Every structure is written in C-alpha cells, then in structure tokens.
Amino acid sequence: MTxxxxxxELIARSLDGNADAFVEVVRRHETAVGAYLARRAGREVAEDxxxxxxxAALASRASYDRSFPDARPxxxxxxxxxxxxxWRLRPAEDPVADMSSMAAGWDPWSAVxxxxxxxxxxxxxxxxxxxxxxxxxxxxxxxxxxxxxxxxALGLPPGTARRQLHxxxxxxxxxxxxxxxxxxxxxxxx
Amino acid sequence: MVDEMDLLSGLxxxxxxxxxxxxxxxDVLRAAIRIEQSMNAPxxxxxxxxxxxxxxxxxxxxxxxxxxxxxxxxxxxxxxxPAASTASAAGNPLLTRLAADITAKKVxxxxxxxxxxxxxxANSAAVQTNGLDLYTDSGAYFWGNDKGELSxxxxxxxxxxxxxxxxxxxxxxxxxxxxxATARAKMSVANYPGGVVPKNSVSPSQAEIEKxxxxxxxxxxxxxxxxxxxxxxxxxQTDNLIWMNSxxxxxxxxxxxxxxxxxxxxxxTMPNVEVTHTxxxxxxxxxxxxxxxxxxxxxxxxxxxxxxxxxxxxxSGYGGGSPSQTTYYHVSRVTLxxxxxxxx
Numbered sequence: 055m056t057x058x059x060x061x062x063e064l065i066a067r068s069l070d071g072n073a074d075a076f077v078e079v080v081r082r083h084e085t086a087v088g089a090y091l092a093r094r095a096g097r098e099v100a101e102d103x104x105x106x107x108x109x110a111a112l113a114s115r116a117s118y119d120r121s122f123p124d125a126r127p128x129x130x131x132x133x134x135x136x137x138x139x140x141w142r143l144r145p146a147e148d149p150v151a152d153m154s155s156m157a158a159g160w161d162p163w164s165a166v167x168x169x170x171x172x173x174x175x176x177x178x179x180x181x182x183x184x185x186x187x188x189x190x191x192x193x194x195x196x197x198x199x200x201x202x203x204x205x206x207a208l209g210l211p212p213g214t215a216r217r218q219l220h221x222x223x224x225x226x227x228x229x230x231x232x233x234x235x236x237x238x239x240x241x242x243x244x
Numbered sequence: 245m246v247d248e249m250d251l252l253s254g255l256x257x258x259x260x261x262x263x264x265x266x267x268x269x270x271d272v273l274r275a276a277i278r279i280e281q282s283m284n285a286p287x288x289x290x291x292x293x294x295x296x297x298x299x300x301x302x303x304x305x306x307x308x309x310x311x312x313x314x315x316x317x318x319x320x321x322x323x324x325x326p327a328a329s330t331a332s333a334a335g336n337p338l339l340t341r342l343a344a345d346i347t348a349k350k351v352x353x354x355x356x357x358x359x360x361x362x363x364x365x366a367n368s369a370a371v372q373t374n375g376l377d378l379y380t381d382s383g384a385y386f387w388g389n390d391k392g393e394l395s396x397x398x399x400x401x402x403x404x405x406x407x408x409x410x411x412x413x414x415x416x417x418x419x420x421x422x423x424x425a426t427a428r429a430k431m432s433v434a435n436y437p438g439g440v441v442p443k444n445s446v447s448p449s450q451a452e453i454e455k456x457x458x459x460x461x462x463x464x465x466x467x468x469x470x471x472x473x474x475x476x477x478x479x480x481q482t483d484n485l486i487w488m489n490s491x492x493x494x495x496x497x498x499x500x501x502x503x504x505x506x507x508x509x510x511x512x513t514m515p516n517v518e519v520t521h522t523x524x525x526x527x528x529x530x531x532x533x534x535x536x537x538x539x540x541x542x543x544x545x546x547x548x549x550x551x552x553x554x555x556x557x558x559x560s561g562y563g564g565g566s567p568s569q570t571t572y573y574h575v576s577r578v579t580l581x582x583x584x585x586x587x588x
Binding site for chain 2: 068073076077080084085088089091092093096097100101104105106107108109112113172173176177180191192194195196223226227232235236239240
C-alpha cells in the first residue's frame with residue numbers, strides 16, 4: 055500500500071522533467087488559490103490572473119523549500135505577489151472597485167459586501183490596520199492557514215508572523231465600533 | 245464567544261472562479277511547461293515574462309501547445325512529417341482566392357514595427373491583462389504589461405522570445421512564393437529554437453527513463469513505457485504545429501501582405517480547417533476553424549480574419565462544450581524610436 059506523493063515530492067519530480075507532476079500540485083490547490091484571488095480582486099481578475107500565478111510558480115519552483123510537504127502557503131505567496139504586481143501595473147483606465155486603499159497597491163476588500171451594517175463596521179476597522187496586518191489576518195481568517203503558514207506565504211519567520219497576527223487582532227478589536235459589535239454579537243449568541 | 249476572527253471569517257464569501265477558468269489556466273501552465281522543456285531548461289524559470297505569461301497561450305493556441313505537450317508525454321518517435329498531410333496543393337478556394345487578392349495589392353508600410361493589443365473588446369484597443377506586443381520588422385519581439393513597461397523593454401533591447409516569430413515569418417514568406425511543401429516543413433518546427441526539434445521532445449533519454457522507473461517503483465506501480473503517438477496523432481501534431489506557428493506569423497507581421505498571403509496559402513492546405521463567411525465587430529470576416537480530434541478530442545480553435553485583407557481580427561478556443569473568451573487583435577504601425585520614447 056502506498057500513499058500519494060506530497061507536494062514537495064511532486065515539485066521535485068517536475069524539476070526532473072515530469073510534466074504532469076506540477077499540474078497535479080496545481081490541481082490540488084487551484085480552488086483555494088482561485089478563492090484567494092477572487093476574495094481580494096473579484097472573480098474576473100482572479101480568472102485572468104490564475105494562469106499567470108501557475109506560470110510564476112512553475113518558474114520559481116526550483117527554490118521551493120522541500121522541507122514543507124504542503125505547497126499551499128507557498129502558492130498563496132506566489133498569488134499574493136502576482137496580485138500586487140497586477141495592482142501596481144494596472145492600466146489607468148481599468149475601473150477599480152474602491153480606490154481609497156490603492157496607495158499601497160493592496161486592496162483586499164473590494165469584494166466584500168459593504169451593505170451589511172456589521173460588515174461595514176468591520177470593514178472600516180480593517181482599513182485602519184496596516185497592510186501587513188490586513189494580509190496576515192485575512193490569510194488566517196479566510197484561507198484557513200495556521201499563523202506559521204501565513205507567515206510562510208508572506209515570507210515572515212513564524213515568530214514574526216505570530217507577533218504580527220497578535221498586534222493585528224488587538225488593533226482590530228480596539229478599532230472604533232468593534233467593541234460594540236462584538237458585544238452585540240455575543241449578546242445575541244447568549 | 246464570538247471574537248474578531250469569527251467576524252472576519254464571515255466576510256470571506258466571494259464569487260467563485262468558474263470551472264472553465266481553471267481549465268484555461270491549466271492550458272497556460274501546460275504550455276509554459278512545454279516551452280520550458282523545449283528550451284531544455286527545466287530547473288530555472290524564464291528570466292523575464294514570456295508572452296504566454298499574460299494569457300497569450302489561452303488566446304493564442306492553447307490546444308496547439310497543449311497538443312505538443314502531449315507529444316512529449318507520449319514520446320514522439322519521429323520528427324513531424326509535413327508530407328503526411330493529405331491536403332491538396334490547391335487547398336481551400338476561399339483562402340487561396342484571398343491570398344491572391346492580398347498579393348496583388350501593393351500597400352507601402354509605415355514605421356518599422358507592429359504594435360498589437362490583444363483584449364476582449366471588439367471595438368476598443370484598450371490595454372487589458374494581455375499587455376502589449378511589439379513585433380519589429382527585423383523579427384524581434386517585445387512585450388510589456390503596459391505602455392511604460394513596453395517602452396522600457398524596447399529602450400533596454402530586452403526581447404521576449406527565442407526567435408520563433410522570425411522563423412514563422414520566414415516560412416510564411418516561402419509559402420507566398422508557392423513552395424508550400426518547404427513552407428509547411430519549416431512552419432511545423434518554427435516554434436523550436438533554431439527550427440530544430442529538441443532531442444528530448446523526440447524520445448526520452450535513458451536517464452529520464454530510469455527516473456520514471458524509479459518513481460513508479462517508489463509508488464509500487466509497475467513500470468509502463470510511454471506509448472508512442474499513432475500515425476494519425478503524429479499527423480495531427482504536425483498540422484497543429486503548422487496551425488499554431490502560422491498564427492504566430494500572422495499576428496507577428498500582419499502588415500506584411502506577403503506574410504498574410506503565405507499564411508493563408510499554408511492554411512488552405514490544412515485538412516481539418518473549415519472556412520466560413522462571418523461578420524465580426526461590423527466587418528466582413530472569414531472564420532477559420534481547426535481541430536485535432538485524435539490528439540485533443542472535442543477541442544476546436546478559430547481564427548477570424550478580415551475577409552478582404554486577411555488581417556487578424558479575433559481568436560477563440562472551445563473545449564469540452566464551453567466556449568472560451570474571445571481575444572480580439574488591434575494592430576497598428578509604429579516606430580521603435582516612438583515606443584522607446586513612450587510616444588505611442
């Protein structure tokens with residue numbers, strides 16, 4: 055009885071010339087990476103960028119750290135860089151969902167529905183966080199990564215990632231309106 | 245107890261990526277793999293973004309390169325054989341007539357390069373995610389994600405391919421002189437560096453076979469030698485490469501009437517190419533559709549060209565019953581100096 059090869063093994067095989075091995079890695083994670091892109095840039099842009107993410111991952115796979123059997127955080131990192139480049143180089147005539155946070159080339163909130171009051175409060179609170187804080191929060195909350203894996207996606211050591219997540223959560227809790235929102239939510243729950 | 249992370253999780257909903265987009269992204273990836281293999285550089289990625297990196301492949305000839313990739317996987321046991329085609333020398337009358345009309349017209353060229361914007365807009369040359377392609381009359385190819393980046397790559401002479409556009413154009417020019425057999429032979433290998441089929445796309449080395457054996461053994465599977473292509477598949481592979489590389493020539497040098505005429509003469513001899521009169525974005529067009537049922541069942545690819553001058557208008561690929569997005573071509577003439585200076 056044998057088990058399926060892990061991602062690092064498949065990446066190694068692809069470097070040895072096995073064309074299907076890397077495609078298999080992509081198949082394993084494409085839904086998660088597609089959702090990552092769609093949550094941050096909307097479906098249309100996500101669909102446009104997906105192929106570019108895979109080509110970028112293919113091009114950089116020689117540097118993959120094989121001590122990690124799961125490639126998903128690494129692929130999120132590739133998608134993250136692709137997305138930032140997309141925003142940085144986007145033609146001026148391309149419509150943007152929300153220009154207010156474009157300065158840093160990073161707008162994870164364009165796909166969020168702001169019609170819901172609680173969501174509006176939360177969204178406004180998130181806007182007060184720094185870009186790295188937003189990034190690590192969403193990787194953990196939306197992509198179900200551990201804090202260590204989120205750090206890996208962003209190129210941060212685990213300790214730094216934990217500190218950043220802690221600071222981000224504190225900042226989010228302390229943002230205007232959040233205390234009331236949390237109190238309301240917990241009152242309803244009880 | 246609800247905390248801030250729970251609240252945040254509630255905002256994760258977004259419209260899902262459609263299944264067809266995953267397949268298109270696979271095509272892009274497979275083409276990149278295929279090109280990497282043909283360049284014999286499996287352990288390092290391209291130094292710069294190649295043109296398929298922005299979706300060129302999906303809107304260009306996904307099946308073409310995907311089919312070529314299949315050829316590698318299955319092990320091609322001989323080089324493509326243009327003589328294997330059963331098409332008549334005269335070919336499709338609509339295409340041969342248009343080729344003759346184009347050849348008869350003498351239109352002086354302006355500038356020294358062709359700027360091409362591929363987008364999803366039939367009536368607008370706005371730059372979208374495919375960026376801008378620039379083909380010089382001397383055969384060099386440049387790509388930029390936007391005008392600024394294209395200006396920079398031109399100023400720095402940072403070309404973006406290995407010369408396959410030049411080889412495809414050369415093959416088209418041979419066809420324009422009615423040497424169709426030679427033109428087909430050259431067109432069928434125009435995507436390879438130097439027009440030479442790489443050794444590793446013909447058959448695997450002993451070392452590669454040993455790796456496959458070792459991998460199979462590690463997985464507890466019996467070693468299964470890769471199956472060679474059938475004669476029909478080999479013929480389709482050749483036709484597919486000719487189709488794909490002809491499209492390269494047509495889009496790289498559309499302002500050159502000899503290139504357009506040559507491409508049409510070659511495509512007129514393709515056995516599976518069907519030609520129909522159509523109307524696209526208000527202009528009279530011809531739609532050329534090709535297929536490779538033995539290599540890629542169910543997949544069709546179409547090129548739309550202007551019915552009176554053969555300029556490329558649009559390209560589409562269809563697979564598994566769902567149409568892909570159509571790519572439109574907006575072509576203009578510029579000078580390299582203009583582009584380098586950002587004045588275009």
